Amino acid sequence: MRTGLYPGTFDPITLGHIDIIERAMALVDRLVIGVAINRDKGPLFDLEDRVAMVERECAAITRVTGGEITVHPFENLLIDCARDVGASVIVRGLRAVADFEYEFQMVGMNRVLDDEIETVFLMADAQRQSIASKLVKEIARLGGDVSNFVTPSVNAALQEKFGAPN
Numbered sequence: 001m002r003t004g005l006y007p008g009t010f011d012p013i014t015l016g017h018i019d020i021i022e023r024a025m026a027l028v029d030r031l032v033i034g035v036a037i038n039r040d041k042g043p044l045f046d047l048e049d050r051v052a053m054v055e056r057e058c059a060a061i062t063r064v065t066g067g068e069i070t071v072h073p074f075e076n077l078l079i080d081c082a083r084d085v086g087a088s089v090i091v092r093g094l095r096a097v098a099d100f101e102y103e104f105q106m107v108g109m110n111r112v113l114d115d116e117i118e119t120v121f122l123m124a125d126a127q128r129q130s131i132a133s134k135l136v137k138e139i140a141r142l143g144g145d146v147s148n149f150v151t152p153s154v155n156a157a158l159q160e161k162f163g164a165p166n
Contacts (some may be wrong), residue, residue: 001030002028002029003028003031003085003088003089004027004031004032004087004088004091004120005081005089005091006021006031006032006033006034006090006092007033007074007081007090007092008033008034008035009035009036009038009041009050010035010050011041011044011045011050011133011137012158013050013053013054013133013150013151014128014131014132014133014136014149014150014154015131015149015151016124016129016149017093018061019093019128020122021033021058021069022061022065024120025061027089028067028089028091029067029068030069031067031068032069032070032071032072032085032087033054033058033070033071033072034072034073034074034081034085035047035050035054035071035072035073035074036074036075037074038075044137044161045157045161051071053154053157054071055071057151057154070085072084077113078106079114079117083114083117087117088116088117089118089120090110090117090119090120091120091122092119092122093121093123094121094122094123094124095123095130095131103121107119136158140155140162141162143162146158
C-alpha cells in the first residue's frame with residue numbers, strides 16, 4: 001500500500017487544497033493530511049477546528065473516490081511526520097514560481113534527512129492556482145465574498161470568525 005502525506009497548515013482548507021487532495025488520491029492508496037500545528041504562523045483557527053474542517057471536507061472526497069484519507073496533526077519535522085505515518089511520498093501543491101523556489105530547497109533538505117521518501121509536486125487546476133489561505137482570510141476579514149475559494153461550510157466558519165456576512 002502506497003501512503004502519501006500532504007502537509008499544510010490548512011488555515012482554512014481551500015478549494016485549492018481540495019483539488020490537490022483529489023489529484024493525490026489518484027497516486028496513492030492512502031493519503032494522510034498532515035495538519036501542521038505551526039504556532040509561529042498564528043493561525044486564525046485553532047488546531048481542533050482545522051482538523052475538523054479537513055476531516056469534514058475529506059469525508060466528501062472519500063465518498064466519491066472510495067480511497068482512504070486520514071488527518072494527522074503534527075508539530076515535528078515534516079520528514080519525521082512522514083516516517084511516523086508510513087509515507088513513502090510527500091505531496092506538495094504548487095501555485096507559482098515563488099512556491100517552487102521554497103519547495104525546491106525543502107526537497108533538498110528532506111532528501112538529505114531521508115532519501116527514501118520522495119516528494120511529488122502537483123499543480124492545482126488553473127482556476128484554483130491563485131487561491132491562498134492567507135488571501136482568503138484577508139478577503140473574509142474585510143467582508144468580501146470568498147465563496148469561490150472555499151466550500152460552504154468553510155465559508156460559514158469564516159463568517160462566524162469575522163462576524164460579517166459574505
